[in-house]
Amino acid sequence: RSSAPRFRPSRSPPLPKYPRSEAASSRGYTAAGSFRLSSRTKLRPRDASTLTELGTMPPLFLDVADVVCSTSVLPRKELFEAWEVASRIDTAFPSAPVVADLAAGHGLLAWILVLLGAARGASRRAVCVDTRLPDSALKLSSAFIARWPELETSVQYIEGSLDTVSAEPGEAVFASVHACGPLSDMVIDKAVSSGCALALMPCCHSLRNQ
Numbered sequence: 001r002s003s004a005p006r007f008r009p010s011r012s013p014p015l016p017k018y019p020r021s022e023a024a025s026s027r028g029y030t031a032a033g034s035f036r037l038s039s040r041t042k043l044r045p046r047d048a049s050t051l052t053e054l055g056t057m058p059p060l061f062l063d064v065a066d067v068v069c070s071t072s073v074l075p076r077k078e079l080f081e082a083w084e085v086a087s088r089i090d091t092a093f094p095s096a097p098v099v100a101d102l103a104a105g106h107g108l109l110a111w112i113l114v115l116l117g118a119a120r121g122a123s124r125r126a127v128c129v130d131t132r133l134p135d136s137a138l139k140l141s142s143a144f145i146a147r148w149p150e151l152e153t154s155v156q157y158i159e160g161s162l163d164t165v166s167a168e169p170g171e172a173v174f175a176s177v178h179a180c181g182p183l184s185d186m187v188i189d190k191a192v193s194s195g196c197a198l199a200l201m202p203c204c205h206s207l208r209n210q
Contacts, residue, residue: 040075043068047076060119064112067143073136074106081201085177086112089199096197097124098172102162102187103179104128106136107155111144113175114154127172128157129165162186169195178203 037054048069052062061083068079086109089099096117101110110126117124128137137157145152158164162183167174174191175198176183184202191198 036076037080038077040077042072043074043076043079044072045069060115063147064115067147068108068140071136071139071143073139074108078106078108081177082108082112085109085175085199085201086116089113089173089175090116092199093173093197094120095122096173097122098167099124099126100165100167100172100174100196101126101128102130102165102174102176102190103183104130104133104137104157104176105178106134106140107157108140109175109177110155111140114151115148118148118151118154124154126155127165128155129160129162131159131161133157133159162190165190165194167194167196171196173197173199175199177201 043065046069048066051057051065051069064083065079068074089096090113094117099110099113101107101113104110107126107128110128114124114126130137141155141157144155165174172194174187174194174196176187179187179200180203184200187200188198
């Protein structure tokens, strides 16, 4: 794309409010039976009921899980990873009005961050940027909008290079999960040059050609 995306917060109607202790953290879950949280098996609609048996689950997590399961496109581990990272980002930057999900892939991190903010009545917008957005991104987006239509304009997908991303200093939180190899360096450089906060979970850095 020829022009850089500009990040501007927009107001969304508030969602039903969940208590902070329930909306924030998935830590402490105990897997039921052989249901491994780190499995790469794709979640299916039938798994939604199993997730309710894992222990004390935040209501918002169960809502998100139900949506993800309905799409049958994401591995189980990515649901729990995205929720945990989003919870930590939301705790560290509760008032952040804009999140840039870089190397976003399916964009689940962005959707959870928007929902965590909206659960407190806070307006938050997210921009998902990746060089190629997978089919799972469209399926997830459609499913989340069907469940929360009031948030239809809160998450924007942009297919393009990270070089197209810019923001005013302090305007956004730059976030990325599994930014493989040198992508982690690019995300860090982009956050530093923009003067924005950074939340990064790197991946495979020593296994990629530098």
